[in-house]
Amino acid sequence: MSLEFLVASGIGAVTAAGIYLILRGRTWPVVLGMSLLGYAVNVFIFAMGRLWQDAAPILSSTGRVADPLPQALVLTAIVIGFATTGFVVELALRSRHETDSDHVDGHEPGHHTGHARDDAA
């Protein structure tokens, strides 16, 4: 098995798990799913610089060099993903506190605790 196959199928498996979790109805699995999706995307960006072996990570005048730009991109993406995950965790907790339910719709399925006018739409 080539390295490319392993990485590609790994990204695929993690993405699938992430999407499955995002489609769940509770906020905590959704947050986990988004983190997983974020990991998959980060590795995907990294892989778009192609997979290299025995290459220097940054530009030098001699020798083989791996593409440094995806590494820079992925760092930025990781930082942003970290910040947004932190925010969404806090938001989910706050929403749980406000609505007495950790369902993403703000109420337990079948119980309409929200304002009727918005549920009707």
Place this chain on the structure above:
Amino acid sequence: MSELLSLFFETHLPVLPVLLPMFTAVALLLMGDEGGEANHGGRLLQRRRLLSFSSVVLGAVLAWRLMSEAALGSLNVYPLGGWPAPFGIVLVVDRLSAMMLALTWTIAVPVLWYAAGGWDTRGRHFHTMFHFLLMGLSGAFVTGDLFNLFVFFEVLLIASYVLLVHGQGQERFKAGVHYVVLNLVASALFLVGLAVIYGVAGTLNMADLALRVGRLGPEQAALFKAGAMVLLVVFGLKAAIVPLYLWLPNTYAAASAPVAAMFAIMTKVGVYSIIRVHAVILGDGAGHAALAAQAWLLPVALLTIALGVLGALAAHSLARLVAYLTVASVGTVLTGVGLYTPAALSAALYYMMHSTLVAAALFLLVELVATQRGESGDRLQPAAPVAQPILLGMMTLLGAASVAGLPPLPGFLGKLMILESSALTPAHAWVWSVVLVTSVMTMMGLARAGSILFWNVLPAAPTGKHSIRAGSSLRLIRATLGLLGLSLLLAVAASPLKRYTDAAALQLTDRAAYAQAVLGPVGGAAADTTRPYRGGEGEVILPAPKGKP
């Protein structure tokens, strides 16, 4: 000294609309914000408002200055950190960018003034987040690099997450969770699209991409198109086009009035990005990948108008009605973009200015009406009359007539321009019928809402004097009137503005001049060192003469 200062100003002008709100936001953070009514009228609050407001006014001046410079046709290129174009990140202010900047900052002034009428005390750090939002918006409009566009998207999104739940309450958190999750998934997709494009083209600089996409072979072009279509989904979610618009009515109706008004420009960020990627980079002359979205954009845009207007007809609250009209207006703008001619694009840009201003004004107006009606709020059912029926009624009539497209209001001019520009294209029958029929339906929906709000009133005296007073505050009404007045100015100044948008649309088709300005005369040769990956052996051929391994 003053010469030095003006030189500094001239050199760094493109980056100032990004830096100014950033520093203002940081200063506001340092000043602290305890929030709540307790410090209402306090000295700290007054200082915060003063700083915030003067910064927005200064930003508007800067944006208008940039627009007046761009009107002369120059491309203002600002390499961040002095790194030359394909390697470093550049900011590029062309006519389109400058117009979007001016629009953003022009809306920000009355909206912030409105917010300072009380909303900024119903939670913490409203002003800070408002300025971070402006920073993200300005950055997204001036950047010349797709990854940088992603970063500024995130800046404006994070600010918008916080602003959306400003004022708190169950409804806002409910809408907030949906909005945040949707946008985070969209951000992940954005990165996937960017990574695919980078993997194929070896660059994310917009000017460089526009050059390289034409040289791609058919197989690579297919992959590039796939990446670009992923980006279309992401931008489509922001712009709220069919079938990705379902989040918008709930979110905008749940947001506080000034936030919803500011969000009116956020759908336009999506439209702007679609123009940049699909109408410019993948426009004519993009080789095998040219016009990737053409088969999709126009039908989707027309469907968006139709469903948006149907939603407006079915809406049972005024805020939702305006939110659905925002969806419809995005569809109208994208119709112009989807026709893929400079004339149609120009018409779309004019209509975009109008629809943003009117949507912002209507969102503010919704709250004025809702507070004056007391208990019933903005629900479309017979209720107590508003305290100022003539004033609010006339304002609603004005906004509604402009949205529906009655002459001589700017909405009419914008729609007319779009119809006119579609006359010679094969899709003109579709465009004409959808735009005209939906205009009539919009008018019906707004007439229904207006008659319920202002005529079909119950005789009962309004209760709750406090809320009535809040809804007729002079400042709030003036701010709303200011926005409406600005939208009227679009009709008064239609001729110079149309000339400007014509030139902007033409400028977007001139790929050579854009590449020349951004990449410099050596652009082609220098760009070859940021290579697309070639072959599987993992070799990079460096341009250095002795650097061969």
